[in-house]
Amino acid sequence: MKRFLVRISIFFTVGFFLLYGIGELFLRYPVFAEKIGYSESWFRVYKIASRSKEDINSEILYLGDSGAGQMFPYTEQKHYLPINGAILIPGQYILASNAIKSNPNLKSIVLIANPLSIAAKFEDSFTCNNFVKPFYTKENLPHFSDLLLKKVTIKPVTKFYKYGFVKLLPFSDIDYFNQQPELTILSDISLEYTRKLVALCKKNNINLTIHSGAVDIKYKEKTNDWTEMKAQIKKEGLTEVFRGFFENMKYYESNQFITGQHLRKEYLADFKAYILQNQKQLVPKN
Amino acid sequence: MTVQDVLSQFNEIFIDVLDDEDIKLNLETTADDVEEWDSLSHIQLIVAIENKYDIRFTASEMESYRNVGEMCNGILNKLAAKV
Amino acid sequence: MLFNSLEFFLFLPIVFLLYWFIVNRNLKLQNTFVLAASYFFYGWWDWRFLSLIFLSTISDFILGILIGKTDDQKIQKRYLYLSFVVNLGILIFFKYFNFFIEEFSRLSEAIGLNANYSTLSIILPIGISFYTFQTLSYTIDVYKKQLAPTNDFISFAAFVSFFPQLVAGPVERASTLLPQFLKKRQFDYTKSVEGCQQILWGFFKKIVIADNCALFVNDIFGYYEYGEVSGLILLIGAVLFVIQIYADFSGYSDIAIGVAKLFGFQLMQNFNFPYHATSTTEIWRKWHISISSWFRDYLNKPLFFYFRHWGNYGLIIPLILTFTIIGFWHGANWTFIVYGLIHGIVMSIELFSKKTRKKIRKKIPKWLNSSMGWLITMFIWVFTCIIFRAENMTLAVNYIAAIFDNLFVLDMTQVTSRIIFQSLLITLTKGKVLFLLILFMFVIEWIYRKYTYGFKLNFKIPFLNWVFYYSILLLIILFGEFSQQEFIYFQF
Incomplete structure (x- = not known):
């Protein structure tokens, strides 16, 4: 028994240091991790998100969901940073806040997202891999509100995810999904972090525009032309930031999408031009 | 009929059903000792034996035989009961 | 948990x-x-x-x-x-x-x-x-x-x-x-070490092999409903699924048996390298043994006994009935019933061709016979596993038909075909060498096929064992796929 315990302890101690080392290495030098072929899905998000701390050399920054990423792919330009909808509005907020800090010249931020991505609730199966693991770090902790922190650590063990090496551990993710259908009004955290985003931009003198991504026509009927969301935005006093959001919403037929919110390739150029044109009108010229 | 008589008749049945000329049964032989003797051929053996001696086994009798010897004795008992 | x-x-x-x-x-x-x-x-x-x-x-x-x-x-x-x-x-x-x-x-x-x-x-x-x-x-x-x-x-x-x-x-x-x-x-050092080896190997099979395969399998089987995937990709998807279920099921069993060993219990071997089998009958003796033998002892045997005077029907009926029920045990869906039914039929055919196959066996070299047997067995297994995986029978039949429809046409104008094919290529070339990992698993299991689990390291120099342990640990960390994935088993 003693022999077994000694050996297993040695195994885990060495394993721990090995893991700790790899964790620190990967988080600090994502490129290195990429080179040796580490491409866990949370890490891909982490890698793109870490670019928000770099100098983007542009006055405008594009954020958004994966639908926006089709038109503004992060592989093309440094100031294209749409990742996906599952990083939630808190994720977008952290990206914006990093970018503002490291880019004094930044003048506007355009968030392009499907209304469903904007509404997205925290309680979803994708949240762990796309938001919690990549964004819940000691460094980002000041950006976490009490409500958000409470949701992240709903299971006590998730507190450990703060530490880099724990993210590497071979455990299945926490499934935050709560059996509720997807929301068509802003979730609690979306609301809180949209407010925070507005305040952040105001403080730093930055124009914030929210533009809708392509929307499947079936949602127009389903949500009664977004009546509830519109009312909610009015009630919560967010009309200013959502100016033009519903007016410029462009609908497509279901068969014009590959899956869910992703347009077929042939419609992308057209929709991108449409967004750029609207954005010109929305962003006041200085 | 003695146990040895039954055993030699058994051997023929086994060779016939399992299609293996090399089978040499003794009283201690079990299913593990004969390569082709699985649960399926076991049933075929039973059917062949039942037809030859015109007797019927019950399921629990079948379960209780652990080797060829016990099976031979079981048959002798049944035949004795018949007469 | x-x-x-x-x-x-x-x-x-x-x-x-x-x-x-x-x-x-x-x-x-x-x-x-x-x-x-x-x-x-x-x-x-x-x-x-x-x-x-x-x-x-x-x-x-x-x-x-x-x-x-x-x-x-x-x-x-x-x-x-x-x-x-x-x-x-x-x-x-x-x-x-x-x-x-x-x-x-x-x-x-x-x-x-x-x-x-x-x-x-x-x-x-x-x-x-x-x-x-x-x-x-x-x-x-x-x-x-x-x-x-x-x-x-x-x-x-x-x-x-x-x-x-x-x-x-x-x-x-x-x-x-x-x-x-x-x-x-009583605590037993050797058994506990074996348990740890088995747990480690089980995690490797589950997290590295099964979950990575699942990414593609889910994509291919999911997109298929849109009718957008070409035959070759569908076939790759089916083969990956066959690898996935083996790695998932047997990986889970390895962990379970390993954990039990740590507590001084010996559980039964559940998988005896089923993909080395050269007939469907043999696969079922080696696949998910605890369940297949349960049905053999408590259902098939009594049925055989009951129908024993029905001649050939007395063999076919119990076989088909048992395997249909084994199929149904996996879930409340016609796909599982059909999956079991086909295996029952195949095994009946194998039973009645026993003598013919024995004659053939005597005429051709041993390696040819076993590789032919293996190919036929795996062919049947792959196609029945498509039925096992599909959401319903219509999709299963369409899937199989589509494989044969355009097996060698890789139509790159199909959007999803291209996406999946590209992501496959990326995975294969860009470090995340799924193909090599799968090969690694099967080679290791082939080496240790005589044992009750596929990773019974016993090098004379203990240092070598440790090198292997840490290598597996590293493989799990670097190449494992940890998104929310439950063991497929749990659904049953």
Whole structure:
């Protein structure tokens, strides 16, 4: 028994240091991790998100969901940073806040997202891999509100995810999904972090525009032309930031999408031009 | 009929059903000792034996035989009961 | 609690230490502790369904004693049937109720009745197909007098709910596992090291192989509904699924058996390298042994016996019936029934071609015979696994038809075909060498095929063992796929 315990302890101690080392290495030098072929899905998000701390050399920054990423792919330009909808509005907020800090010249931020991505609730199966693991770090902790922190650590063990090496551990993710259908009004955290985003931009003198991504026509009927969301935005006093959001919403037929919110390739150029044109009108010229 | 008589008749049945000329049964032989003797051929053996001696086994009798010897004795008992 | 969860990583060492250092003084305490730990393990997922395990436990405990008390065969039989009613009743209600209702109303509509039966929203309690069969085996064995009924409720309840194998097997027989609860366990260094090896290997198979394959399989089977994927990709998807289910099922069993070894228990071998088999009959002797042998002993044998004077039909009927039911055991869907049915038919054909195949075997070289056998077996296995995986029979048939329709046409104008093909290529070339990892798994398992698990390292120099342990650990960390994935087993 003693022999077994000694050996297993040695195994885990060495394993721990090995893991700790790899964790620190990967988080600090994502490129290195990429080179040796580490491409866990949370890490891909982490890698793109870490670019928000770099100098983007542009006055405008594009954020958004994966639908926006089709038109503004992060592989093309440094100031294209749409990742996906599952990083939630808190994720977008952290990206914006990093970018503002490291880019004094930044003048506007355009968030392009499907209304469903904007509404997205925290309680979803994708949240762990796309938001919690990549964004819940000691460094980002000041950006976490009490409500958000409470949701992240709903299971006590998730507190450990703060530490880099724990993210590497071979455990299945926490499934935050709560059996509720997807929301068509802003979730609690979306609301809180949209407010925070507005305040952040105001403080730093930055124009914030929210533009809708392509929307499947079936949602127009389903949500009664977004009546509830519109009312909610009015009630919560967010009309200013959502100016033009519903007016410029462009609908497509279901068969014009590959899956869910992703347009077929042939419609992308057209929709991108449409967004750029609207954005010109929305962003006041200085 | 003695146990040895039954055993030699058994051997023929086994060779016939399992299609293996090399089978040499003794009283201690079990299913593990004969390569082709699985649960399926076991049933075929039973059917062949039942037809030859015109007797019927019950399921629990079948379960209780652990080797060829016990099976031979079981048959002798049944035949004795018949007469 | 899942094996590959952070909770279990904390749970296991705590339970292990308490088990060997605190409650090791006497047997009763040890068993009570195992019982408590097991209920905690299960209750972590949903404590309400503990009541079902408890119901199954207490009814078979009492019925076992009652059977032992009487000599009247008729009364014993009645108790046996009661156990069937309780256990299969629980199973049928929670797993198959909606299926039967839906099929029944479809049938009544077909014959012109205006039927509108409402279904219930029933959650499938995890592991229900496993523990109900385990308790059933106890009552059957007691009825057959192969096991004396126990008066020790704690040990019996611990046997039913033993956490390593509670939710996804191996389904143990009362006659082999229960006696292990009745005598005190002693710590065994060699067995524990073996257990750790097996756990490590199980995690590798599950997290690295199965979950990575699953990414593609889910994509390919998912997109297929849009009719957008070409034949070659569909075939690759089917082969990856075959690898996935093996790695997933056997990986899970390895972890379960390994964990049990740490606590001084020996569970049965559940997978005996099934993909080395050269006939479908042989695959079923090596695949998910605990379940296939359960059905063999408690269903197939009695059926064979019952139909034994029906000539050839007496062989075909029990085979097909048994395998159809094994298929149905996997889930309430026609796909599983058809999957089982086909295997039953194939095995009947193999049975009646036995003599012909023996003649062929004598004429051709051994390697040719076994590789031919292997190819045919795997061909059937791959295509029946498509049925196993598909959402419904229509999709399954379309999937198979589409493979043959344009097997060698890689139509890159199909958007999803291209996306999947590209991501496959990226995975294969860009470090995440799924192909090499799969090869690695099969090579290692081939080397250790004579043992009861595929990673029984026994180098003379201990240092080499450690090199391998850390290599596997690194592979798991670097190439494992940790997105929310449950073991496929849990659905059954």
